[in-house]
Amino acid sequence: MSATLNAPPVRSGIARTLLRRPEIAVASLALVSMLAIGAINPAFWSAGNLFSLLRANVIIGILSLGVMMIMLSGGIDVSFPAFAIAAMYVTIKTMIAWNYDGVVLPFIGATAIGLLLGLVNALFVTRLKMIPLIVTLGTGTAVRGFLLGVIGVSTINIDHMPQALIGFARTDLIDVTQANGQHVGLSAMVLVYLVLALGVHLMLRHTLIGRSIYALGGGEEAARRAGFSVPGTVFFIYGLAGALAGFTGLLHGSMIWIANPHDMAGLELDVIAAVVLGGASIFGGRGSVLGTMLGVFTLVMLTNSLIIMHIDTTWQRIVTGAIVIVAAAITSWRDRGRSA
Numbered sequence: 001m002s003a004t005l006n007a008p009p010v011r012s013g014i015a016r017t018l019l020r021r022p023e024i025a026v027a028s029l030a031l032v033s034m035l036a037i038g039a040i041n042p043a044f045w046s047a048g049n050l051f052s053l054l055r056a057n058v059i060i061g062i063l064s065l066g067v068m069m070i071m072l073s074g075g076i077d078v079s080f081p082a083f084a085i086a087a088m089y090v091t092i093k094t095m096i097a098w099n100y101d102g103v104v105l106p107f108i109g110a111t112a113i114g115l116l117l118g119l120v121n122a123l124f125v126t127r128l129k130m131i132p133l134i135v136t137l138g139t140g141t142a143v144r145g146f147l148l149g150v151i152g153v154s155t156i157n158i159d160h161m162p163q164a165l166i167g168f169a170r171t172d173l174i175d176v177t178q179a180n181g182q183h184v185g186l187s188a189m190v191l192v193y194l195v196l197a198l199g200v201h202l203m204l205r206h207t208l209i210g211r212s213i214y215a216l217g218g219g220e221e222a223a224r225r226a227g228f229s230v231p232g233t234v235f236f237i238y239g240l241a242g243a244l245a246g247f248t249g250l251l252h253g254s255m256i257w258i259a260n261p262h263d264m265a266g267l268e269l270d271v272i273a274a275v276v277l278g279g280a281s282i283f284g285g286r287g288s289v290l291g292t293m294l295g296v297f298t299l300v301m302l303t304n305s306l307i308i309m310h311i312d313t314t315w316q317r318i319v320t321g322a323i324v325i326v327a328a329a330i331t332s333w334r335d336r337g338r339s340a
Helices: 002-006 013-020 022-040 047-072 080-098 104-127 132-151 163-169 189-206 208-218 220-225 230-256 267-277 289-308 314-339
Strands: 172-177 183-187
Touching: 022 289, 047 080, 047 183, 047 189, 047 208, 047 230, 047 267, 047 289, 080 104, 080 132, 080 230, 080 267, 104 132, 104 230, 163 230, 183 189, 189 208, 189 230, 189 289, 208 220, 208 230, 220 230, 267 289, 267 314, 289 314
Parallel strands: none
Antiparallel strands: 172 183
């Protein structure tokens, strides 16, 4: 009798499935939310709104891929918005100074800037054994301060933006004519996001470095005993996350046609919220690209739909904060259940 009383409660089959596959839970939440929002405001289902929603996933989505990898390893990164804006602003200022109007070299340069800054994070984490949150908070603050104090604070508007960048970001995959005669297109940047997501997925699931990232999230000593190089893995993930941030920063500038050095402040909360909502464990070792993409889509849809339903935009921060708390609580409960 005592053994029966002391036994842990048995979760239902549905609960166990949702805990094992958080992607299913997030996809269900997204579907229910879409149906509810569409019922309240049928304009949600218009091609223009859906295309705009997918386009809004691109920047947060690519940044989330880098943050997800760091969280898989058991770390955290809040420096990526500063890295992204620094790479974007420095690259565009250089293009203007040199009167260069190409696309490939600027994106390579912005990616390289992000990569170098990411490696600085890894250096502090591995060599000085510093806490990732403190490191990335410090480097992000320092980079943004250097950008505003040394590089410049003036906004580069569309009249001075390199036209090749604008033309690249304006490319559409398909064009649709709505009932009112307005032409709307699905941005080709969505395809860029999907290709990068596929690349990260294949790396995580089918390469040795991918397995080392998951192993590191399970414990540094366990990963070392399994034969993985902990410093090498840390340098890889922070470097790749920085590279993605640098690339995304320039992509962001080309998509909004403005280079604002003050931009992306506070974006780290949205990105971390999306990653956690997608099922990534705050303790490391668990998470997936698909879950992260679903988390990004759901978060962007919910926050953007507040605008469609004419709800004050200040509620966006409340929704985002609530998502972080609830998703983190569910993740913690799931991880404790698995440990038990």
